[in-house]
Amino acid sequence: MSSSPVTDIHSHFLPKEWPDLAERFGTPDWPWMRHTEAGKAMLMVGEKEFRPVYDACWDAGRRIEEMDRDGIDRQVISATPILFAYQRSAAHAADCARLFNDLALGICGKGQGRLLSLCQVPLQDTDAACEELSRAMRAGHVGVQIGNHVGDRNLDDEGLITFLQHCADEGAAVLVHPWDMLARERTTRYMMAWTVGMPAETQLGVVSMILGGAFDRLPESLRLCFAHGGGSFAFLLGRLDNAWRRRDIVRGKSRNLPSSYLRRFYVDSAVFDPTALRFLADVMGEDRVMLGSDYPFPLGEEIVGELIRTAAGFSDAARARMLGGNAAEFLNLADSQVN
Numbered sequence: 001m002s003s004s005p006v007t008d009i010h011s012h013f014l015p016k017e018w019p020d021l022a023e024r025f026g027t028p029d030w031p032w033m034r035h036t037e038a039g040k041a042m043l044m045v046g047e048k049e050f051r052p053v054y055d056a057c058w059d060a061g062r063r064i065e066e067m068d069r070d071g072i073d074r075q076v077i078s079a080t081p082i083l084f085a086y087q088r089s090a091a092h093a094a095d096c097a098r099l100f101n102d103l104a105l106g107i108c109g110k111g112q113g114r115l116l117s118l119c120q121v122p123l124q125d126t127d128a129a130c131e132e133l134s135r136a137m138r139a140g141h142v143g144v145q146i147g148n149h150v151g152d153r154n155l156d157d158e159g160l161i162t163f164l165q166h167c168a169d170e171g172a173a174v175l176v177h178p179w180d181m182l183a184r185e186r187t188t189r190y191m192m193a194w195t196v197g198m199p200a201e202t203q204l205g206v207v208s209m210i211l212g213g214a215f216d217r218l219p220e221s222l223r224l225c226f227a228h229g230g231g232s233f234a235f236l237l238g239r240l241d242n243a244w245r246r247r248d249i250v251r252g253k254s255r256n257l258p259s260s261y262l263r264r265f266y267v268d269s270a271v272f273d274p275t276a277l278r279f280l281a282d283v284m285g286e287d288r289v290m291l292g293s294d295y296p297f298p299l300g301e302e303i304v305g306e307l308i309r310t311a312a313g314f315s316d317a318a319r320a321r322m323l324g325g326n327a328a329e330f331l332n333l334a335d336s337q338v339n
């Protein structure tokens with residue numbers, strides 16, 4: 001029995017430096033890096049401190065070192081969602097996407113073949129998003145990371161469905177990441193935007209796709225994953241099914257019961273609790289959960305892969321699937337043969 005390479009499908013990068021975007025575009029509050037000491041920096045948004053980061057964000061060598069420490073063969077890097085720029089002009093977001101997509105490939109190029117990348121696109125403009133996806137796929141990205149909404153447009157929006165169809169046509173894996181969290185005015189303290197807002201956003205993304213009929217319209221060949229275990233989705237699926245059965249207004253454009261769409265998408269394993277992981281695998285299937293860590297950010301899994309390796313109640317084969325086999329299928333890599 002051979003196992004696929006252990007693959008972390010949810011990790012982020014930040015280049016060490018990039019052009020001054022506020023100056024480039026003539027608009028304020030773009031992200032930039034304030035390097036504080038050797039190997040450390042503060043990610044800034046305008047004049048506000050956003051997050052302390054360290055050199056694993058930009059140094060492929062450091063990443064490889066830490067991957068070896070944690071027993072990770074392969075890592076998929078994607079941008080930090082504050083760089084999506086969906087709320088900006090499409091032209092600026094497209095320029096920003098090209099810039100960071102090329103910088104991501106630069107980091108992967110130093111990763112001994114063990115780093116792969118998901119691009120970002122100007123999702124507020126469907127044509128521009130499709131164009132950048134095609135360019136990035138030709139340049140070497142394996143898929144795309146998108147936010148779970150664009151302003152008030154959820155994932156069942158016509159333009160977003162058109163983009164997802166294009167992802168299927170291009171064979172691009174899609175990681176849906178929460179961003180621009182709801183109830184901002186009530187979650188300003190204690191990082192509640194991360195602990196409460198993000199899981200709710202992700203759930204909203206999945207539910208919109210199901211009830212909006214997106215899965216009914218999109219081809220089964222579309223490979224899609226929701227970050228952070230799908231947020232609040234799995235735990236509240238019974239509530240959604242119950243509502244769907246009892247009130248026709250809940251059903252929207254969906255043809256089938258919400259729980260019948262679980263074969264259409266993956267989730268990552270970033271739930272930080274063995275009972276939650278077991279529950280998630282019971283709901284979604286052991287072939288639908290993939291290692292995802294949020295490395296190297298402060299709220300990511302500290303020893304990447306530890307949860308899957310140590311949680312009770314999984315067979316060796318199930319662990320191998322979650323550590324790598326499912327990711328190989330999601331990414332459509334040749335080594336997807338698993339037992």
Ligand code: CO
Pocket residue numbers: 010012177227294
């Ligand atoms: Co993340």
